[in-house]
Amino acid sequence: MKRVLVYVTPKKGILDPAGQATQRALQSLGYHEVEEVKIGKYIQLTIQDNNFSESSIKEMCSRLLANPVIEDYHYEVSDV
Amino acid sequence: MSKVRFGVIVFPGSNCDRDCYYVLKDLLQVKVDYIWHQEEKPKGFDCLILPGGFSYGDYLRCGAIARFSPVMEFVQDFAEQGGLVLGICNGFQILLECGLLPGAMLRNQGLKFVCQFIYVRVDNNQIPFTGAAQPGQVLQLPVKHNEGNYYVEEETLKEMKRRGQIVLRYSTKEGVVTREANPNGALDNIAGICNERKNVFGLMPHPENSSEPILGSQDGLLIFKSMLQYMEDGEFRYGGGEEFRYEEGREDDLDA
Amino acid sequence: MRKAGRMILMPENLPPKIYQDLGLTDYEYERIVSILGRQPNYLELSMFSVRWSEHCSYKSSQKALRDFPTEGKRVIQGPGENAGIFSIGNGLAIAMKIESHNHPSAVEPYQGAATGVGGIIRDIFAMGARPIANLNSLRFGPLDRPKVRYLLEGVVAGIGGYSNCVGIPTIGGEVYFEDCYEANPLVNAMCVGLVKTDTIIKSGARGIGNKLILIGSATGRDGIHGATFASDELDESSEERRPSVQVGDPFTEKLVMEACLELVERGLLVSLQDLGAAGLTSSSSEMAAKGGVGLEIDISRVPLRGEGMQPFEIMISESQERMLAVAEPDKVEEITKVCDRWGIRAAVIGQVTEDGILRVVNESQTLAEIPARALSQEVPLRNLEVRRPAYLDNLHHYPLPSLESEKDLSQHMLELLASPNLCSRQWVYRQYDQLVETNTIGLPGADAGVVRIKGTHKALAFKIDGNGRYCYLDPFAGGQIAVAEAARNLVCRGAQPVAMTDCLNFGNPEKPEIYWQFVECMRGMSQACRVLGIPVVSGNVSFYNENFGEPIYPTPTVGMAGLIEDMRWCTTPEFKDEGDLVVLLGETHQDMGGSEYLKLFHDLIAGQPPALDLDLEKRVHLCCLEAIRAGLLRSAHDCSEGGLAVAVAESCILGGLGATVNIQEEHKQTVALFSESQSRIVVSLKEEDLLHLEEIGRRHKVPVKVIGMVGGDRLTMGKVIHLTVTEMKKVWEDTLESIMRI
Missing domain, CATH: 3.90.650.10 (PurM-like C-terminal domain)
Structure with missing residues (x-):
């Protein structure tokens, strides 16, 4: 079995109001060292070894899991 | 009775489908039917409406799942053949996700769902969805959404402006585009856009919730009436006024 | 019957007294054994423990609730079903119910509130009714505590997240802030649905x-x-x-x-x-x-x-x-x-x-x-002891401040308008879809929300209301006021109150003082329902609202429905035109006990709550409704927390118009302005309609007094209040927005 961890994050330069608000909250709690907060999504896929293909993972990400207009994605694959 | 027949698409989680149906059927007395999201080849429709709501719960991203519904291939074909497609709120988000309209929606700048009456200025009245409006006419419509913060890349925005694709912008009651008039942080106060061909239109405000005086405003009716008028005439009829000219907002306000 | 050989009904080796861990008492366990004629197994014990919990069985409250009037010519279904139902004519009926989700919201505000809304919606469509409106009643601690702001933020987002997605308009609600709710917030969700009488x-x-x-x-x-x-x-x-x-x-x-x-x-x-x-x-x-x-x-x-x-x-x-x-x-x-x-x-x-x-x-x-x-x-019903709490005598005889030499009353007015309990709730209801279904003809922010019934001339007004402070000072009077005020709010909208649901939030009923509060409150509410002719069709009880032994104020929440036979009668609270007369229906008395004024400026919650004459209350309703139906009233607004001054100020703010209002001379100015006397409605009308209104008032034996005139851009009250509508509006609108900004 393969486990695919997909991370979807706001594209560089795209406003991330949730991230900004969280950064302000962290600062108000005294964590001034935080330079930037980005909030994204984490999606976990489990796929049978014999059905696994990198190209179809990329396709899933760009077709559905992320919106390329505003989001980037990357993923990690591990065996489970 | 008009021969024009509207179709209101029902996705799982649509919740303004009944409202659109009511406005068309009971207020405008035109033919209208629901189209189930699984229908692949619905027949005999002249205009399609993708209504507001929370298709598939909007759990992954607004409109991201609905755009893969079987009916969406038909919507794409219908639009390519020049048919009128109106997307309201979640319907607008679906049109963005499937690429019929450019750009994407971010979360509201205030990070909260916003339901309130706002004003939009008609920046282009020379498309089938706003033909009944005067140029620069201000409409009072409600917004109600969590993700209405419109975003598009700068290059595309320039092209859209040049082609008159920016149709509605949040403004004051007097029609001035200001930062305060913007309920969600949308780029350039954009509330509604159309495609290059002007037959696909998406807007965040809800015209179907503001089509009767007793509900506080009937300005929304203008959108449906424009579509109807366009279809009945068989060609586009200008509401009057000058050729489209994109008007910049008060830049000091918008760029602050 | 199944063959005995296949049954595994004999108890496993359960640890002794495991039923206690499941919350059952010795006596309840004995009852279970006698009902079954044998020892229960763990599954059966679990089933009894949840079904016989207070939350599901009403074992402490059932007896006290029997006093509620539950019948009426419109009632189709009284308490006991998923929701109560009453007829509105035209072959149509309304299902309605209210329920608490207090404890879940205290530990996880978003999901607690969201699932509360989900549960009450299911109760409504379980009757075959399509939900047409949601309302909610919320209580939190003081907003200067970060945890309280977190709870408010989460609860409101949770309510909106759920009802917006399902597509039900949220048309009304109330929220108050008081120390006693700090760690035990109240989240009461109400839903109403429309059903054809033949598909119930x-x-x-x-x-x-x-x-x-x-x-x-x-x-x-x-x-x-x-x-x-x-x-x-x-x-x-x-x-x-x-x-x-x-x-x-x-x-x-x-x-x-x-x-x-x-x-x-x-x-x-x-x-x-x-x-x-x-x-x-x-x-x-x-x-x-x-x-x-x-x-x-x-x-x-x-x-x-x-x-x-x-x-x-x-x-x-x-x-x-x-x-x-x-x-x-x-x-x-x-x-x-x-x-x-x-x-x-x-x-x-x-x-x-x-x-x-x-x-x-x-x-x-x-x-x-x-x-x-x-x-x-x-379930064995509990016989609980009652004892009048000792705190009451102290509070009732507490020497209230003389209020003789209150200084800048304009400043006091601004501070009242800006106080979290009286300021605009727009920050809250803007997060709710109020419009879906295209029926909302009365938006939140007025005395009651209103939805029209398509295909008829009718509309329905809904109000959710409660005042824990009054009930704390006198649960009997407080219970009466909760009912009377909800009804008055509906009347201000032009609606005849027709049915009620309730959510009764109290502390631990095993404490005799708490149970006394409960019984007294029920007595007051029942009496008000009888006099005003409003049957109770459904309800919910929430006990054990305590923190480390400190109970909340007794807080009955009333959800009420009013019928507007002709939707053109739907009336709003804001002043409409320059030159209209401002008229007070009812009378102002010295009712400063439990007032927002005493709390805000003297940090005092004491005295007796406002006196209530239920017969006068009813006559005021009849008078106001008759005037509305005769087309006389341009606006109508209930006087409640903050008194006459705040009611008039709200009519000004909402209408964007000023007014000049006299102050009654028989009272001290502070009392005339901020007393919370019941059975009062501020209305406005054209001068030529005054005689007609006075005639209606005489017939119903209701005091009708011209107190001022609409006009200008400022509110002047007697010689002591001079404020522009703009400055009042600003403080009134900004409070929650600025507190809740991160």
Whole structure:
């Protein structure tokens, strides 16, 4: 079995109001060292070894899991 | 009775489908039917409406799942053949996700769902969805959404402006585009856009919730009436006024 | 009957007194043994413990609730069903109910509030009614505490997140801030639905051999022992019990709702019931007991989400978005088709039997056998002691400040308008879809929300209201006022109050002082209902609202419906035109006890709550309604917290118009302005209509007094208040916005 961890994050330069608000909250709690907060999504896929293909993972990400207009994605694959 | 027949698409989680149906059927007395999201080849429709709501719960991203519904291939074909497609709120988000309209929606700048009456200025009245409006006419419509913060890349925005694709912008009651008039942080106060061909239109405000005086405003009716008028005439009829000219907002306000 | 050899009803080796861990008393355990005629096994014990919890069984409140008037010419269904129903004519009826979700919201505000809304929506469509409006009543601690702001933020987002997604307009609500709610906030959600009288469906199971169908989400371990959790006081371990809190899925709720409404519309169901607290146990025992039949549930056929779930977990799980239906066997295929189309599950999990037994089986093995009626209705009622609390004498005789030399009353007015309890609630209701369904003709922010009924000339106004402070000072008077004020709010909208639901939030009833508050409150509410002619059609009780032994104020929440026969009568609170007269219906007395003024400027919650003459109250309603129907009134607004001054200020702010108003000379100025006397309505009208209004007032024996005139851009009251509408509006609108900004 393969486990695919997909991370979807706001594209560089795209406003991330949730991230900004969280950064302000962290600062108000005294964590001034935080330079930037980005909030994204984490999606976990489990796929049978014999059905696994990198190209179809990329396709899933760009077709559905992320919106390329505003989001980037990357993923990690591990065996489970 | 008009021969024009509207179709209101029902996705799982649509919740303004009944409202659109009511406005068309009971207020405008035109033919209208629901189209189930699984229908692949619905027949005999002249205009399609993708209504507001929370298709598939909007759990992954607004409109991201609905755009893969079987009916969406038909919507794409219908639009390519020049048919009128109106997307309201979640319907607008679906049109963005499937690429019929450019750009994407971010979360509201205030990070909260916003339901309130706002004003939009008609920046282009020379498309089938706003033909009944005067140029620069201000409409009072409600917004109600969590993700209405419109975003598009700068290059595309320039092209859209040049082609008159920016149709509605949040403004004051007097029609001035200001930062305060913007309920969600949308780029350039954009509330509604159309495609290059002007037959696909998406807007965040809800015209179907503001089509009767007793509900506080009937300005929304203008959108449906424009579509109807366009279809009945068989060609586009200008509401009057000058050729489209994109008007910049008060830049000091918008760029602050 | 199944063969004895297959039964495993004999108890496992249960640890002694395990029933106590499940929240059952010795006496209740004895009753269970005598009902069953044997020792219960763990599954049966679990089922009794959740069904007999305070939350589900009303064992402490049942007796006191019997006093409520529950009948009336419009009442179709009184208390005891998923929701109450009353007729509005035209073959149409309204289903309505209110419910608390206080404890879940205290530990996880977003999901707690969201699932509260989800539960009350299911109660409404369980009657075959399409939900047409949501309302909510909220109580929190003071907003200067970060934890309180976190709770408010989460609760409001949770309510909006759920009802917006399902597509039900939230048209009204109330929120107050008081120390006693700091760690035990109140979240009361109300839903109303519209149903044709001939498609009303009820929960009683019927027809031996009919199938029992579980519709909606799969069953997981959500909220195991949630009902018992709700019946405990909150303490430091509450947060650790977070797994008890369920997660809402409004998308599935929407699909389940549409599917159920279609099933009812097409006549495919015999009965329908929602799964709420105590899950399958409670819903199946209700259905069986009400129908006078038995039910057999095969847990192997319940679609599960959790792995290795125990039978007791399946039977008491509070997984959300589930409904239980009974249908004739030959309808099952069609039902499955409808549910498939909506993308939700429908699983046949059992059948109706004739022996009156709720039987749980796992394929051929019998796991539990309990007489359904006993489980549902034979909980031993508690005889609780009552004792008048000692604090009352102190509070009633507390020397109130003379109020003689209050200085800058303009400044006081601004501070009142800016106080969290009186300021604009727009920050809250802007997060709710108020418009979906295109019926909302009266938006939040006025005396009551109003929805029109399509296809008729009618509209309905709904109000949710309560005042814990008055009830704390005098639960009998406070209970009366809660009912009277909700009714008055409806009247201001042009609506005739016709039915009521209630949510009764109190502390631990085992304390005699708390139970006294409860009984007194019920007495006051019942009396007000009788005099005003408003039947109670449904309700909910929430006890154990305490923190480390400190109870909340007794807080009955009243949800009320008013009928507007002709929607053109729908009246609003804002002043309309320069030159209109401002008139007060009713009279101002020295009623400063429990007032917002005393709290804000003297940090005092003491004295007697305002005196209430229910007969006068009723006459004021009749007078106001007659004037509205005669087309005399341009605006109508209830005088409540903050008194006449705040009521007039709100009419100015909402209308964007000033006014000049005289102050009655028989009172001190502070009293004339800020006294919270009941049975008063501020109206405005054209001068030429005054004689007619005075005539109506005389006939109903209601004082009608011209107190001023609308006009200009500032509010002047006597010689002491001079404020522009703009400055009042600013402080009134900014308070919550700026407090809640991060």
